[in-house]
Structures are given as C-alpha cells and as structure tokens.
Amino acid sequence: MNSRALLAPLLLIAAIAFVSALQIAAAVFAPVAGALFIIALVWPFQKNLQRFLPKLLALALVVAVIVCVFVALTSAAAWGFGRIGRSVVAEGARFQALYNQLADWLEGHGIVVAGVWAEHFNVGWLLRILQGVTARLNTTISFWVVVIVYVLLGLLDTEAIAQNIRRALSSETANAVIRGGVLTASKLRRYMLVRTVMSLATGAFVWALSAAFGLRFAAEWGVIAFTLNYIPFIGPFVATLLPSAYALAQFGSPEAAILIFAGLNIIxxxxxxxxxxxxxxxxxxxxxxxxxxxxxxxxxxxxxxGAFIGVPITIAILTFCAQFSSTRWVSEIFGASAASESDRL
Structure with a gap:
C-alpha cells in the first residue's frame, strides 16, 4: 500500500483524535477559544486607549467593559426566561388542559401524530426547556470568569506574542500568520457588529409581532429573540418555537399559534x-x-x-487557510478567496 493510500485514513484518525481531545478537555480549550475571540474583538479598543492611558489602566477599562456587556446580556436572558418560566409554573394546570384539548381536536381531525405530540410536546416539556436555559445561564458564570482571566493575560501579551512569532518563524511565514490574525480579527469584529444589529432588529420585530397578536410577555419574547439570535440556526429556531408553543396554551387556538409561528419565521x-x-x-x-x-x-x-463560537472558529480557519498556498484551496472552496479578503482590509 503506497503512502497516498495511507494518508486518508491517517488524517481521519488524526481528526477524530483531535475532536475527542477538544471534547474531553473542554474545560481547558473552550475558555481559551472564548478568550481569543474576545481579544480579537477588543484589541483595537485596548490599543487606542494605550495611546492616552497607562497600559494597565487601559486594560482595566477594557475588562470592565467586557464584564458589563456579559452581565447585561446574561441578566436580560435570565429576566426573559425567568418571567415566562414563572408564568408557566403558576398556570401550568390550565395550560396543560388547553394542550390536551388541542391534542383531542387534532385527533378528531385525523392528525395521527397528535398523540405523540401531546405526550412529548406539552407544558412540562416547555417548562423543562425554560428551566434548563435559566440554569445554564447561571452555571456559565464560572466559565466566563476563566475566560476573563485568559483575556486579561492575553491582552497583556498580544504585542509580545507577535514579536515572538517573527523571531521564531521565517519572515514569509510570520507575515502570513500575523496577516491571518489581523484579517481574522477584522472579520470577527464585522461579524459580531452585524449580528448584534441584526439581533436588535430581530428582537424589536418579535416584540412588535407578539404585542400585535396580544401574546403575553411580548417584551420578554423580544429579549429572548435578541439574545438567542447570537447562536445561528439553533437560537432563532428556539426563539420561534417557544412563543408559538406558549401561544397555543394562551389562546387555545391552533390558527393563532400557526399565524404567530409563520410571522416569527418570516422575521x-x-x-x-x-x-x-x-x-x-x-x-x-x-x-x-x-x-x-x-x-x-x-x-x-x-x-x-460551541454553537455560539462555531461560526467564528470556522471564519478563523478559512482566513488562515487563505494565507498559505498549500491550504488556499480550502478557503476558495468554502469561503472567500485571499485576494478578495485582502482587498477589503
């Protein structure tokens, strides 16, 4: 068997081992990935502050801003899920009765999946989702504390790391690595700015639609849509499904729930x-x-x-692949070419 025939299975084994290592050591690697992502976002702010303030004072201000943003987002999500969760707990019996009536109505109209739907897609399921998200928000605090520590140390060493790269690698390779880092950071900042603006727009439209239909907790649904929109695909799906399920319980009308579901999906x-x-x-x-x-x-x-940071990681991988001739084909197939990227810097 020649070397080329062995290359594919060896690469597959290496990829499986790498993913397994990332999964097993998530407590180590995930905070590092989060810290690198935040450093890419805030480094220009840190660099500009250092022109007028001492480095440590500028660093303290940047970290304070990061903490404030994290606390604001977490508090907003916890507020929205908490208020809706308490409502489901307080009126659980009434909501469950409405769900059962709806299941009977569906069975009477020949929809055979209604029994399975009523068994799994009920108020208890909705409550477990809300409680799980709220509990998850509470347990992420320790994770983000570790991330902030990495960010603090990383911002202190950013310039030194760039100098070490230039000393350790050849001039061409070092320039490619540093150029890839700069371009990745620029793209991630643009990505997060656009996603934040789009999340605000999504939250506003969800609030307006919920209020127009008379759905309770319209502001809370808007806040939930805003925060979950940072997670592509999964977040919008949950932000659409939950208010639609709540609408079924509140109105007891499948038509109203379908209209709200359709409206949210259009948004x-x-x-x-x-x-x-x-x-x-x-x-x-x-x-x-x-x-x-x-x-x-x-x-x-x-x-x-991982669902939140998966797209930024892929952006970084494709950007770095575009900097080297041996891997440029990966970027050209799955992302933008190196030439188009550099022209936009």
Whole structure:
C-alpha cells in the first residue's frame, strides 16, 4: 500500500483524535477559544486607549467593559426566561388542559401524530426547556470568569506574542500568520457588529409581532429573540418555537399559534437569511451548509458555547487557510478567496 493510500485514513484518525481531545478537555480549550475571540474583538479598543492611558489602566477599562456587556446580556436572558418560566409554573394546570384539548381536536381531525405530540410536546416539556436555559445561564458564570482571566493575560501579551512569532518563524511565514490574525480579527469584529444589529432588529420585530397578536410577555419574547439570535440556526429556531408553543396554551387556538409561528419565521428568514448575509459581506463569506455544519459540529464538541463560537472558529480557519498556498484551496472552496479578503482590509 503506497503512502497516498495511507494518508486518508491517517488524517481521519488524526481528526477524530483531535475532536475527542477538544471534547474531553473542554474545560481547558473552550475558555481559551472564548478568550481569543474576545481579544480579537477588543484589541483595537485596548490599543487606542494605550495611546492616552497607562497600559494597565487601559486594560482595566477594557475588562470592565467586557464584564458589563456579559452581565447585561446574561441578566436580560435570565429576566426573559425567568418571567415566562414563572408564568408557566403558576398556570401550568390550565395550560396543560388547553394542550390536551388541542391534542383531542387534532385527533378528531385525523392528525395521527397528535398523540405523540401531546405526550412529548406539552407544558412540562416547555417548562423543562425554560428551566434548563435559566440554569445554564447561571452555571456559565464560572466559565466566563476563566475566560476573563485568559483575556486579561492575553491582552497583556498580544504585542509580545507577535514579536515572538517573527523571531521564531521565517519572515514569509510570520507575515502570513500575523496577516491571518489581523484579517481574522477584522472579520470577527464585522461579524459580531452585524449580528448584534441584526439581533436588535430581530428582537424589536418579535416584540412588535407578539404585542400585535396580544401574546403575553411580548417584551420578554423580544429579549429572548435578541439574545438567542447570537447562536445561528439553533437560537432563532428556539426563539420561534417557544412563543408559538406558549401561544397555543394562551389562546387555545391552533390558527393563532400557526399565524404567530409563520410571522416569527418570516422575521427570522428575512433578517437571518437575506439581510444579514448581505450586510456582513466578506466577514461571512461561507455557504449556509458550512455555517450549519459549524454550528452543529461545535455544539457537539462544546455544547451551547460551541454553537455560539462555531461560526467564528470556522471564519478563523478559512482566513488562515487563505494565507498559505498549500491550504488556499480550502478557503476558495468554502469561503472567500485571499485576494478578495485582502482587498477589503
């Protein structure tokens, strides 16, 4: 058997071993990935502050801003899920009765999946989802504390690392690595800016639609849609499904729930599939298949955090691949070419 025949299985084994290592050591690697992502976002802010302030004071201000943003987002999500969860607990019996009536109505109209739906898709299921998300928000605090520590240390050493790269590697390779890092950071900042604006727009439209239909907790549904929109595909799906399920219980009418579900999906489709990719431009120059694969693959490795950071990781991989002739084909197949990227810097 020649070497080329052995290459494919060896690469497959190496990839499986690498993914397994990332999954087993998630407590080590996931915070590092999160820290690198945040450093890429805030480094220009840190660098500009250092022109007017001492380095440590500038670093303290940057970390304070990061903590404030994290606390604000976490508090908003916990507020929305908490209020809706308490409502489901308080009126669980009434909601369950409405769900049972709806299941009987579906069975009476010949919809054979109604029994299975009533068994699994009920108020208890909705409550477990809400409680699970709220509990997850509470347990992420320790994770993000570790991330902040890595960010603190990373911002202190960013310039030194760049100098070490230039000393350790050849001039051409060092320039390619540093150029890849700069370009990746630029694309990630554009990606997060666009996603934040689109998340705000999604939350506002979800709130307006919920209020127009008279759905209770319209503001809370808007906040939930805003926060979950940072997780591609999975977040919008949950933000659409939960209010639709709640509408079934509140109105006891499948027609009203279907209208709300359709309206929410139109909002998500127009903003997420039409407006956002065009506004993001080269920062998200990937096919929908690659984006979807990134979300599910990294959620398998690191759970909810992996679903959030999967697309940024893929952006970074494709950007670095574009800097080297041996791997440029990967970027050209799955993302933007190196030439188009550099022209937009």
């Amino acid at each position: 998500q489709f127009v903003i997420g599939s039409y407006i956002e990719p065009r506004v993001a431009g080269y920062a998200l120059a990937m096919s929908s298949y690659v984006v979807l694969f990134s979300v599910f693959a990294w959620s398998f490795v690191w759970g909810l955090f």
